[in-house]
């Protein structure tokens with residue numbers, strides 16, 4: 091179907107400088123591609139979407155998630171814990187409790203939550219793998235994304251070593267053998283991976299943490315295999331100070347230095363978090379144009395800190411935004427996440443303000459990030475770290491992944507510039523229309539054929555089931 095979106099109040103493009111806001115009020119879409127932008131009149135075969143009083147954004151690209159955690163929100167044992175004890179209390183304690191049904195439901199809920207914020211592309215760092223797993227998580231994730239019309243990047247996680255904090259977990263959660271891990275990566279690449287810049291399915295090499303999941307020699311082998319297969323590399327890194335301590339104790343170097351020594355650095359690599367970095371690490375990441383998935387809400391919820399995006403971008407890194415798993419972010423949607431990015435970068439800079447008599451040079455941090463910066467990080471930046479060259483911006487020739495936000499809630503009334511509303515005011519903006527690859531995925535805020543009340547009831551039952559099973563697993567060991 092061909093579309094003409096017309097009368098838009100403002101079109102944000104995901105680009106930089108003056109190009110961040112388009113002069114156009116209309117977008118023509120033919121066969122899934124943006125073919126014209128300007129002040130256009132409808133052709134006879136076009137379906138017209140009237141965007142009067144609406145703002146149009148490129149659809150968001152979420153570059154770090156753990157969808158299975160969508161049924162682990164606000165879990166009491168981990169709620170007030172920092173990263174390492176939280177990992178043991180919540181995601182690791184519960185992961186053996188998932189079966190095919192609860193896993194599928196968690197994935198569905200997480201994907202719907204993202205889609206309803208205007209997100210079209212999801213990279214999930216999926217690490218539920220152990221010998222003789224009873225279900226194929228990859229197949230379920232691709233299937234659920236497909237049903238909603240999303241682009242899906244499976245970052246194939248997992249581990250070949252047992253981390254200290256999981257040593258007490260049941261046998262079913264023991265690590266994989268390295269040759270099984272690599273064989274599965276090759277299977278997934280041949281089954282799903284599309285190299286094109288407009289791919290709907292991608293595979294990424296993604297051992298769960300670069301420091302702890304494999305031996306150093308295996309880590310280097312994963313980099314070689316990924317480059318041989320032509321896929322990207324992703325992992326967690328430097329989320330808290332614990333990474334600095336662990337890298338020094340185990341390898342006598344910094345976390346980034348360790349990754350660099352094992353070929354895990356470069357334009358085809360992106361890391362989640364990078365909250366705690368030394369100046370020499372920032373320089374190395376910048377020089378090699380390595381990417382970051384910035385996850386401000388999870389980093390705040392776990393009390394890890396705030397990544398210094400301004401320095402990272404100045405150094406040359408590619409910046410993107412990820413929501414991280416919902417077990418450490420009870421608002422795992424891209425509007426909440428971009429809102430938090432906007433706020434926290436400013437707050438972070440403000441923390442370093444000094445009085446003039448102490449040599450201070452600025453009063454506060456309000457120039458740390460503009461709304462346009464945040465939109466660019468959450469769209470074009472995400473597409474860049476994932477290597478999806480045909481998505482992430484609104485320009486002629488790009489895939490039509492876009493959102494028409496109708497800001498008709500009192501929250502947005504009174505804005506002098508409604509274009510900033512979805513990010514600046516946050517909340518659940520009404521989506522008048524959303525397209526992915528030129529296909530309608532949301533219309534008048536509704537996902538077609540979806541019973542939300544039924545889904546809510548299923549979620550309540552699943553939470554109870556997971557609590558019971560986690561308890562049974564704990565008793566069994």
Ligand SMILES: [Zn+2]
Nearest residue numbers: 326362414415
């Ligand atoms: Zn994560």
